[in-house]
Amino acid sequence: MVDSMAKNAPLSRSREDYLAHIYRIQAVGHNVNTGEVAQHLGVTPASTSAMFKRLAQEGLVNYKSYSGVSLTEEGERAASHVVRRHRVIERFLTDILGIGWERVDEFANRMEHAMPDEVLEAIERLLGGPDTCPHGYPIPSEEGKLAVATGQPVEALVAGEWAVIRHVDESDTELLRHLRERGLVPGTLLQVAETNLIDGTRTLRIGDSTLVVGQRIARALFVDRVVDDA
Amino acid sequence: MVDSMAKNAPLSRSREDYLAHIYRIQAVGHNVNTGEVAQHLGVTPASTSAMFKRLAQEGLVNYKSYSGVSLTEEGERAASHVVRRHRVIERFLTDILGIGWERVDEFANRMEHAMPDEVLEAIERLLGGPDTCPHGYPIPSEEGKLAVATGQPVEALVAGEWAVIRHVDESDTELLRHLRERGLVPGTLLQVAETNLIDGTRTLRIGDSTLVVGQRIARALFVDRVVDDA
DNA sequence: TAGATGAGTTAGTCAAGTCTAACTCTGAGC
DNA sequence: GCTCAGAGTTAGACTTGACTAACTCATCTA
Ligand SMILES: [Mn+2]
Ligand SMILES: [Mn+2]
Ligand SMILES: [Mn+2]
Ligand SMILES: [Mn+2]
Secondary structure, three states, rough: OOOOOOOOOOOOOHHHHHHHHHHHHHHHHOEEEEHHHHHHHHHOOHHHHHHHHHHHHHOOOEEOOOEEEEOOOOHHHHHHHHHHHHHHHHHHHHHHOOOOOHHHHHHHHHHHOOOOHHHHHHHHHHHHOOEEEEOOOOOOOOOOOOOOOEEEHHHOOOOOOOEEEEEEEOOOHHHHHHHHHHOOOOOOOEEEEEOOOOOOOEEEEOEEEEEEOHHHHHHHHEEEEOOOOO | OOOOOOOOOOOOHHHHHHHHHHHHHHOOOHHHHHHHHHHHHOOOHHHHHHHHHHHHOOOOOOEEOOOEEEEEEHHHHHHHHHHHHHHHHHHHHOOOOOOOOOOOHHHHHHHHHOHHHHHHHHHHHHOOOOOOOOOOOOOOOOOOOOOOOOOEEEEHHHOEEEEEEEEEEEOHHHHHHHHHHEEEEEOOOOEEEEOOOOOOEEEEEOOOEEEEEEHHHHEEEEEEEOOOOO
């Protein structure tokens, strides 16, 4: 309830993008350095440094020169709102409008900054309160609570293990189309039948069919192990 | 087909707003002066002058100092796209999301700049190709063709005349709520039963009921006369 | 433990878009 | 035809957020 001197000016588009990317990097446990943020956002490290300083001044991140940033409580609140908008919009685009999941991340990146709260809430009601985006990432609640994204890359599994796909890397359009065409979507149960350590390929069993995938895919699919109690 | 040196950089949000407002003013036959645009956009006349110069340089408007602007062919194409997005979004907000018509203009003003073409087309398909916004204004076609908005204010009618509401002024939230509650929406048939020239009120007959309205409403309702062939 | 390497920061510049204050043009009324 | 009020324009400043080029710091290696 303490409002901590909140000037209620809405955040600029730029700030929202920086915060959301910091949030996503933080969510996978990495510590957030200038270069990684710059790369994700397609700006120079110099610009990122400048923005880190502004965000720190405004109390949205903790920033120590040469050692990266972390979100403050206020920054995390703001960031989770943006990520929430992003993921709900993605769901809307795929589920209601029928747009392919390989394109919705890009579209949501634009739309996430221009969506009034009331509109977002109406969309969420229409969708029936989804809890993940189409790529499997959890949607933060209104209050900023986020279900922890479990999962590790298929690369980490050994032959014989069963697993369920939880989420997939959403940054590569080509790869996403590829995955969907092969049924490699969140929720799918699979078994690693064979791992070929020479060339990095894996043979996956999905239902009745088998599929050989290379390293690129083995790193983009995040799964939870399932105990084989057959 | 002639591309006339089109650098395909997308227009800035600001340019889109200026162009769209110029378009709307031009559509009702007014000539477009600095002050009116400035007022609509909530900026100073100085800023508007500066933008007129930029738009002229880019070939989007014809501009002669001290005598206003008009859209070039290219400017009209760009402007009609923005207005089209605005009005389709309004329809989406009212018809699919159930948001009240008094708020959708404001929301659409933000969203109109962040809506990819593919998303807009999908929304339009979902709506079944609407041809007006919720307030009755025509939606320009993809190619920029616009059905002419007919209609004159109720103020212009004399006692006894019948008319159909075509569109309503959409800028005033309070007024819009008021109108909807009284059934004064596009498509409604009414008769001016009486005009009181002393205080500017009119008595309207709608279906079985009558309604006394003042000047504010009489100027906000745009109607087409209907011949009374009873 | 002294470099060297590369990530990160600072300094300086730029473009877009806004503002205020001071000006200049236009046309309505005399 | 003057004149002058008000609409419109110019001048100059500011903010945001980006860039390049030159620097500085941290760390890893020899
Ligand atoms: Mn974005
Ligand atoms: Mn996603
Ligand atoms: Mn707008
Ligand atoms: Mn409308």
